[in-house]
Amino acid sequence: MHIQIDKTSEVDIQPFRVLFLQELNRQFICNKCHQYGWADVYLITINGIRVGYSAVWGTDRREDRDTIFEFYVLPLYRKFTNTLFPKLCSVTKATYIECQSNDALLAAMLYEYAHSINAEAILFEDYASTDLRASDGVFRQRTSDDIPEGDQSPYVLELNGAIVASGGLMLNYNLPFADIYMQVKEPFRRQGLGSFMVQELKKVAYLMGRVPAARCNITNQISKATLQKAGLQTCGFRLKGVLKNE
Template identity: 35%
Template structure:
């Protein structure tokens, strides 16, 4: 089979990206990179002038010094040539690394075939169960202007629009980010050091999941692979692990 690989803009690969999103059927961690000007370089893969796939490289922000392949999609009837096409894509895009999510089967196979020094940076979680956790003395409410001044000293994210009070004191903060592929929302939160190991983190995650669902979205989450406390917190709130963010160094042809 003959094929060509050529630079493309986001609009040119959009129909294939929609097919990719449907096939993934989960939160796509790097989905929003395409909307950031100058952050990605994409390539359209064609056979006999027909678009059969695409590949994308992150090259802005944290990837500016080490461009990384983060998406690779082929129409199912062209995957018999997947290894050859991916090798040609690598020759064209000049990336030095890969950063993929393991629940994307095709690109994960490519990662383990063409990359070395593969490590897991984060664990991905999907919603599995609605919990009914209760903690006497704890209450979750919307962030108020007076709360924000304490966020930095407590280690809270400035984007948090919900807080958790415990016995009248500010104990945690979090929110849901919606700039991923619809309908997913990414739950994030933090608990102040002096209030940890009391079950407050799981309670806050539970309530953020509720807010997410009430807005018509599907909750998702992630944490660092080595963060055992966060893993337990997310699982107690009804999340289950569903994948990893994997990185690897690409080898010369």
């Protein structure tokens, strides 16, 4: 069996990326690495047959290429995974693996070939509609009449004539997903306004033809509770590990 792993172009591996994202069927938080040119990609062939690809980027500096964050092999050839992956590590000279726990193939490689594994973020998906209220609060789009305060998020929550929270959707993820972000000003926190903002941003996403998703730091229990209250649930974790020297 002749295995070849060669650096290639984004165009060359695009059909495999379509299959990868379809199989994942979740928001892929590293999708923008391809859009912005932050990754090198590798084509995997067996006996001249294209069977998959991988993508590598820099875990701390974008210009580095030390971290495998995508690894896809056609199901018919996954019986060769444990032959392909060590060769990939050798070719790319990667030091780390970063993956989502809901990416079953790369997560399996992480647990088998890496150590010092840590969860860095919690990933969320929508699962329930909510009917939260913000007494006297008005959720609306930001206008040119609003006083700039260093935050230009496109949606705001106005309470008694003052903007108390803001947020929006990041659309540089794989379709059809949209990543929710929001912030509540300090004097107005712990009043349920954050969850209300998330609820309303979910509606905006659906009206745009997008599926809302979100993430937060693994240690941020307040953000986790805020997202859960708005009808989001944990669907995975962002994991990182150091490749073993073998």
